[in-house]
Amino acid sequence: MERVTHVDRAREVLREAVEQSDDLVFFGGAGVSTASGIPDFRSEDGLYRQQFAYPPETMLSHSFYEAHPTEFFDFYRKKMVALGARPNRAHRKLAELEGSGPLTAVLTQNIDGLHQMAGSRNVLELHGSVHRNVCQGCGRVYPAEWVMATEGVPVCEECGGPVKPDVVLYEEPLDRRVLDAAADAVARCDTLVVGGTSLVVWPVAGLVDLFSGRRLVIVNKGATAMDGRADAVLDVDIARAFDF
Structure with missing residues (x-):
């Protein structure tokens, strides 16, 4: 497992993951939107x-x-x-990668709608939406x-x-259709990029256990519960890492 703390190397790892993937899925949490002021x-x-x-x-x-x-x-x-929030570089790059082909789905724990605002189409909102x-x-x-x-x-x-x-509030179940679609996406993809989440909220954190593809990359400031399973852990700001 490679642990990266420099942004330039993190960008290289992400670029390589994209270039070598035929079916890439992104699974993100609250850290994706911090650069947007949330x-x-x-x-x-x-x-x-x-x-x-x-x-x-x-x-x-x-x-x-x-x-x-x-x-x-x-x-x-x-x-x-946060109606005044706008997509940051991570949101925009993910929308760009969907448009160019390798990214097939965005799984998000966020409820802010910024992925859709950036242009992503196949977004699975695991915790719903304020919109x-x-x-x-x-x-x-x-x-x-x-x-x-x-x-x-x-x-x-x-x-x-x-x-x-x-x-989805605490004590409420997740939408089974959304969770099943997310599970299918993780199970079939060859590259899974996890970003901006410490992977401690269940059951969504358990989605990573379904991954059996070629490469798992985690981008998060600080350790996560799944670091030991990753091929690369990028301990850098996610918005800066996706600026490639």
Whole structure:
């Protein structure tokens, strides 16, 4: 296993992985979007290191959403929705690689929609998206801009039902169709690039166990739970690493 701490060498490793791949899949987490101004969760400046009335893990749980909906939406609007964020170099390069052929799928734990904004088409959103907000009564879907313009608990304009973000909260199951599609993509690809995630959130971290292709590359600032399985570990800023 090669461990890389210099950006220039990291770019070389990624370029080689792309050039030698026929079916490349990217699996990313919160670290992909930090260069776009969206904080991650577990780093030194991450969301879980900040002080709130309740722990973020509690406020992002289904039970908290049910018991304290007003507080949930106050936190959600302030910390989980970043409508001003724009794709960074990593998002744009991945969209470019999909357009040129070798990249077949982007698997993301992020809910910000930046991959699609950058131009990626085959994006599997494992934890949902802030850009879909669904009435629990009639099923009408509202955009994030509509939720941000409301106060308190948003209610449907048609039936008056509560509108819930289409994001996977703690205590909620993942969408089985999305998870199955992600598993199929990892199982069939010959190159898997994992980026911006410490691989500690299950069950999505277990997707890496399904990989049996030629090359596994991990790009993350800091160690991950799967470093020992990788062919190369790039301990560098992911946006800079994808600038090739």
